[in-house]
Amino acid sequence: METISFGTDGWRATLEEFTAPRVRMVGQAVATYLTDTGLEGPVAVGYDARESSRGFAEELARVLCANGFDVLLSDRDRPTPLVAHAIADRDLAGGLVITASHNPPEYNGVKFIPADGAPALPAVTDAIADRLADPDPLPESEHGTVRDVDFAAPHADAALELAESITGGTDLSELSVAYDAMHGSGRDTTDAVLERAGASVERYRCDRDPEFGGGSPEPAAENLERLIETVTDDDGGVDLGIANDGDADRIAIVTPERGYLDENLFFAALYDFLLEDASGAAVRTVSTTYLIDRVAEAHGESVREVPVGFKWVAEAMADGDALVGGEESGGFTVRGHVREKDGVLMALLAALMHAEAPLDDRVDRLLAEHGTVxxxxxxxxxxxxxxxxxxxxxxxxxxxxxxxxxxxxxxxxxxxxxxxxxxxxxxxxxxxxxxxxxxxxxxxxxxxxxxxxxxxxxxxxxxx
Known part of the structure; x- marks a missing residue:
């Protein structure tokens, strides 16, 4: 029990510590927490593309089922935000995701997502940690069921519907996008949504590789050299580059002029774009640029600063009905969507923003108006x-x-x-x-x- 510790975004550890018995303890703790707090209904279980993830997800499903919960188990590895959306969309009791996000393949992790689809706050994760114990199954007659479910199609429908409400349309037929999944769970998800909107998509690392090509699925500039070369090449024939991290809750953008676009600049551009037809505050973490504040001030809006961790962004968005929330590491969401960072939805919005006016032009204008950052x-x-x-x-x-x-x-x-x-x-x-x-x-x-x-x-x- 001492080994299991819920940090900024769940419990992550190397596979020497992240073992099946400990995962089962987390599953039992979640089942006990849900029962003790009177939360009923099915529980979602998702997982990323790591070699061990499906097996750990099945362990969780068995423990939850043995505690009387019906389990909706993802039919394949899928992005974390799809599980969060499914929880809120289907009125589930909560959900668990097996993922170590951007960490190297020798890691894995688990996070609990409450019924509202937003990240769990410390009061919840502390309550779960207090209930860590070996599985305590009910009589077999009281067990729930486990069934595989497609979380992708409902999320894609919701993302396209929300994007259309924001932009007035989702026609990307004139846009070519290079997409790098980094061998993670964004493959066949982010690229599929872009294609549904009409974009021409050139795919990189969109095959499943549990070893992530020998590196980490972290969409930093040094890990996206091919994508950057393609987008910045005048003869490359690609308008925009997009990458996701291992569980596709974060996004990286590559533009023709800048190459890798600093996440802070993307955040400012996104907020400026949303404010064209909407109003509302922004929520940013303490490590995120003050350029967001300058954009807000220019539009008569406000900004709320919170500690690092998307759980704090999500909490502040709910408290103030904010228009957008984000962090400098590339995690963002917008009003009208689940309050969890979503690299799939952001890919669609980034493409639509770029189709309206080049992102480089928008960023140039913002820096000219508000100063270089x-x-x-x-x-x-x-x-x-x-x-x-x-x-x-x-x-x-x-x-x-x-x-x-x-x-x-x-x-x-x-x-x-x-x-x-x-x-x-x-x-x-x-x-x-x-x-x-x-x-x-x-x-x-x-x-x-x-x-x-x-x-x-x-x-x-x-x-x-």
Whole structure:
């Protein structure tokens, strides 16, 4: 039980620790939690493209079934947002997804999604953790059933319907898209939705490979070289590049002029696009660009800042009926959809946005209107059991200046965010999924970013 810990987005671990007996304990804890809180109805179980994922999903299904719950088991590996949509769309009691998202193939994980389809808040995951136990089956006569279900078609219908309500149409017949699934569960899902909207799709890494080609299904620029080369090649014949991470809840965009489009810039472009025909606030994490605030101010809207973790974005979106919510790591959702990050829906909206006007042009305009913004981050190795100590030590080590600029304020909503006199900022916070501390910085140019990140590293490293 001590090994199982629910972090920012569920429990992830290497396969040495992520074992069938422990997965069964999580299944029993969820069943007990649902029973204790009076939540009835079927439970969804989904999984990603890893070699072990289907087997772990079947273990969960058996435990839930033995506790009296009917289980809707995904008929194949599918993106996490499809399971979240199914839970809300079908009025289920909740759901579980076996996935380690962007982590390398030697990892796996599990996350619980409550009945509203939004990420589980700590009160829920803590309640589940308190109920970890070996399976305790009911008499066989009281067992539920397990059946395979297609989660893809209903989600695709909903995504196209929502996109049409936002844009007034979903005709992508004049658009060519290169799509990279990174061997993950976005294959035959994101590309299929784009084709249903009329786009011509050129596919990369859209075969299932549980080893992800020997790397990690993380859609960072260094892992998307072929996609970038294709889209930025004048003779490539492709208008836009799109990639998803391993469980397709996040998105990466490649444009003809910029190549890899910084997720912060995509967020700003998305918000600006939505505000053409709608109104509403934006929710962003503490590590996400202030460019969102500038776009909001220009439209008379507001922004709410929350700690890192999409559960906090989802909670704030519900509290304020926000128009859009997102984070700098590429996770976004919009009003009218399930409050869970959805890389499939975002791929459709990105394509529709680009079809209306090139994304590069929109980003150029936003930067001309609101100023240049550059952001980057680094990681400093730090064991999980040392993070609290390091952050406590950092509280007493906050400097008066960073890289030659005065610290005007310190935001402690999630780690320590140092707001500097020149409008730049430096953030240090613990990762919720890896044994590292994250150091983020935002400024007006790359040189300044380098100075801030180095200052942040020098501030943190001696404390580890």
């Amino acid at each position: 550059v952001q980057d981050k680094r990681s400093v190795d730090c064991p999980d059991d040392e993070k609290a100590r390091v952050l406590a030590a950092l509280e007493d080590a906050i400097p008066d200046t960073v890289a030659g600029t005065e610290v005007e304020d310190v935001n402690t909503a999630d780690g320590f965010k140092l707001l500097l006199a020149d409008g730049s900022w430096l953030l240090v916070r613990p990762s919720g999924t890896e044994p590292v501390l994250r150091v983020y910085a935002e400024a007006e140019d790359e040189k300044r970013i380098g100075e801030l990140l180095e200052a942040g590293r020098e501030l943190v490293a001696p404390l580890v």
